[in-house]
Amino acid sequence: MGRMHKDTDSMRHAIGAQIADPFFAEGLFDALPDVVFFVKDVGGRYVVVNQTLVQRCGQRHKSALIGRTPAEVFAHPFGQTYLAQDMAVLAGDADIEDQLELHLYPNRDPGWCLTRKTALRDAQGRIIGLTGISRDLAMADKKNPAYRKVAAAVNVIHEQYGQPLQLPELARIANMSVAQIERYFLRIFHLTPRQMIIQTRVDAASRMLNGDASVADIAQACGYGDHSAFTRQFKATTGLTPSQYRQVAGRKGEV
Template sequence: MTAHLLHSAARSDLAARIGDVFFSEPLFDALPDVVFFIKDRGGRYVVVNQTLARRCGMKDKAGLLGKTANEVFAAPLGQRFQAQDQQVLDAGIQIEDQLELHLYPNRDPGWCLTQKRPLRDAHGAIVGLAGVSRDLAMADHKNPAYHKVADAVRLIHEKYGETLTLPQLARTAHMSVAQIERYFERIFHLTPRQMIIKTRLEAASRLLAGDDSVSDIAQACGYADHSAFTRQFRATVGVTPSEYRLLLREA
């Protein structure tokens, strides 16, 4: 029997012996920077970890169970999260490292990388979904590799309002395109393009707390026009810039 078949047999045997298929829940409770959840075919929370409960402003996980994202998160964010769930549940789409800006209960923004996978039964039918969302903390500047990309990061933070290309960032860091992509993902868990988006939208979210027009903010943050800015903002944050401004003012 080949190693692959031995592994497959061992995997099937272990799966049949496990008494609780949700054994991973307490493991994810121990990860304060990772949200974990499992939802049923209707998009209702079946398993969550404590980090998600805290992110939603709840003391206990029980307050989430049986509810959909639309019932947990304020509109229009909840509607956006639920629509994303339906893509996974209805079409089997996998969400891969989706950069998202979340608003926490105190209205402070927080950046996350989200992944969602459909859950299938023995016949291949979709019966639910599982997902994780990892908080993006600042990179460790003591990381030995950080100094290699520091000039490129500095360029992004200083020139985010201008057109920045991957070859330009690579030249600034004295690297090849492949090298700078590899270092960015190792240090920041982001691609260079995601870093540019993150930096631009962080600046935009700060400006939206003031009185500048959305068009002026779009231009200041490197977007060619109002519609391009709105599309990117909505794809990442889940609401339009104007809706985000209202959420901030309702806090």
């Protein structure tokens, strides 16, 4: 086993030393319209971006992003939030793995994605930048044999998101064990049950924020007995507090 690992490392190092352009993946990611790809330096400035990110930022050319931070590219306060997230990764706090996020595009239409960011290190282990992707949430795999059973639990989430939802109860509804329902949720919806509950609640809250209901009432209606817990979850998912989202989403049509 150790010999195999050593041989694999040797092969990686050998081909890595021969690659003329370390950013060869940029062209591959340009061909993926549902994936945002980027590389940033230690200051959080874009070094490499794909065309999807350029379009999502309402720009035409990559040069509009290169050398700039998210705070200089995205509208306030989104850019500041993304930059703070980057700086935490660059400080070595922790990589980000499949964080569920709700983004607002230039026309203010919302879109769900899963974001990953990881620090880039040199041969001595020093952090020299970061790279990341943000994948649009994929459509459900309705051909999976377990889809109908899991869909019963999903219907409960959609209909009762304002109530306490426990994983063992969702598993019982789907006639599965907790381990099974978690596994099939990932296979079919590309989300954990907890992520789907969050998505459903934040979706509902974002719609309600277009109305006149108070943030406290919206929190209660979306299953959060604690106003502050709702605000923390909403900001972690959207990058904005509910009040900020209400203000930004209301400016539909502005770029």
